[in-house]
Amino acid sequence: MLESISSIEKSYLAGFLDADGSIYVQAKPNETYRFGFQIASYIVFYQSSKDEKAFSDMCSIIKLGHKRVRKDGIIEYIISRQEEIIQFINLIEPYIKLKKAQLELLKKIIDLKKKVQDKKDFIKLINLIDKFRELNYSKKRKKRTLTP
Amino acid sequence: MLESISSIEKSYLAGFLDADGSIYVQAKPNETYRFGFQIASYIVFYQSSKDEKAFSDMCSIIKLGHKRVRKDGIIEYIISRQEEIIQFINLIEPYIKLKKAQLELLKKIIDLKKKVQDKKDFIKLINLIDKFRELNYSKKRKKRTLTP
Numbered sequence: 001m002l003e004s005i006s007s008i009e010k011s012y013l014a015g016f017l018d019a020d021g022s023i024y025v026q027a028k029p030n031e032t033y034r035f036g037f038q039i040a041s042y043i044v045f046y047q048s049s050k051d052e053k054a055f056s057d058m059c060s061i062i063k064l065g066h067k068r069v070r071k072d073g074i075i076e077y078i079i080s081r082q083e084e085i086i087q088f089i090n091l092i093e094p095y096i097k098l099k100k101a102q103l104e105l106l107k108k109i110i111d112l113k114k115k116v117q118d119k120k121d122f123i124k125l126i127n128l129i130d131k132f133r134e135l136n137y138s139k140k141r142k143k144r145t146l147t148p
Numbered sequence: 149m150l151e152s153i154s155s156i157e158k159s160y161l162a163g164f165l166d167a168d169g170s171i172y173v174q175a176k177p178n179e180t181y182r183f184g185f186q187i188a189s190y191i192v193f194y195q196s197s198k199d200e201k202a203f204s205d206m207c208s209i210i211k212l213g214h215k216r217v218r219k220d221g222i223i224e225y226i227i228s229r230q231e232e233i234i235q236f237i238n239l240i241e242p243y244i245k246l247k248k249a250q251l252e253l254l255k256k257i258i259d260l261k262k263k264v265q266d267k268k269d270f271i272k273l274i275n276l277i278d279k280f281r282e283l284n285y286s287k288k289r290k291k292r293t294l295t296p
Contacts, residue, residue, distance in 0.1 A: 011156045012243060015163025018206075019193070045167070047246070054246045058166075095160060098195070098202045 005091060009061055014095035016058075021045050023102040024136060025109055025129050035122045039113055039129070041085055041106060045077040064088055082110050105132050153239060157209055162243035164206075169193050171250040172284060173257055173277050183270045187261055187277070189233055189254060193225040212236055230258050253280050 017023070022044040030038040043065075047055040055075055059067060064087060065079035079088050089103050096103060109128050116122050165171070170192040178186040191213075195203040203223055207215060212235060213227035227236050237251050244251060257276050264270050 008155055008159045008243070011159040012163035012166075012245070015160035015165075016167040017163075018160075019164040019167035019169070019195075021167070047167075051246050058245050095156065097160070097206050098199050 005061060007095075010092050011095040013058075013062065014092040014097070016045060017043070017092065018096060018098040021099070023099060023106060025106060025132050027126055027129050035119065037126070039109075039125065040080065041082065041110060043079040043085055043088060047075050047077075049073045049075055062088065082113075086110060102132070102135055105135060153209060155243075158240050159243040161210065162240040162245070164193060165191070165240065166244060166246040169247070171247060171254060173254065173280050175274055175277050183267065185274070187257075187273065188228065189230065189258060191227040191233055191236060195223050195225075197221045197223050210236065230261075234258060250280070250283055253283065 022042065024044075025039065025041045027037040027039055029036060045055075045059065049069060052075055055077070056067065059065070059077040062077075062079070064081075064084040065077060068076045068078060070076060079085055086107065089107055093100070093103050105128065109125065109132065112121070112125050112128060116125055170190065172192075173187065173189045175185040175187055177184060193203075193207065197217060200223055203225070204215065207213070207225040210225075210227075212229075212232040213225060216224045216226060218224060227233055234255065237255055241248070241251050253276065257273065257280065260269070260273050260276060264273055
């Protein structure tokens with residue numbers, strides 16, 4: 001399916017993501033997970049609900065992810081499944097101009113996450129996630145306590 | 149020069165404009181103008197200053213307009229000369245998915261502005277500008293008093 005997206009469409013989506021899309025990774029405290037955190041990644045597009053029809057048409061090109069209408073009327077188009085994120089990155093990466101570093105790091109994080117075996121690996125993963133936060137917000141690193 | 153922009157680049161710029169660009173027209177009260185208003189149109193791209201280098205590279209493809217750094221650190225890339233707006237619209241219009249109506253109306257406004265001969269024409273122009281505001285903000289029309 002995705003192979004049918006033309007390079008013109010991919011380039012459009014890259015421009016859309018560069019301008020206003022979000023790419024982020026969260027380490028959410030969750031005790032049911034082995035090291036006390038759930039790692040979740042997202043690629044999100046936004047639009048106001050007045051452009052819903054055209055925005056939905058645009059998103060339907062992608063054939064990945066899902067749509068969500070927020071209480072404030074903003075529509076989010078969210079890709080959050082790991083395999084879909086990788087698929088999408090591979091599609092648009094050659095056309096991205098501003099957010100190349102984020103896409104590269106996100107691929108690295110998803111790859112490392114699959115390989116985590118012990119606490120040492122997990123700390124490495126958390127450090128990459130902090131690096132990602134810095135790319136996005138230029139903020140200080142969060143302090144986290146790993147369990148157990 | 150502009151002919152050298154590839155359709156891939158045009159499509160990227162269209163995605164960028166659809167996602168986060170502004171297209172707007174203002175009727176600014178100004179008594180030195182014949183009917184008491186200066187009509188000014190803008191196409192603007194935004195980016196935070198941390199991406200300045202990549203953003204400038206992107207804007208340099210366009211070879212129109214100028215860059216401005218706002219006090220809050222946001223960089224604006226602004227196309228405001230009428231002929232340049234028309235040139236730019238012609239470049240990207242075929243690739244635009246969300247803001248087609250704005251581009252169409254802006255072309256109409258710039259065209260009508262050139263032809264204004266009397267107050268009746270000018271009122272027609274002001275009405276088009278109000279229609280443009282509605283497209284952008286879904287707000288009520290402004291009340292304006294024309295001079296003289």
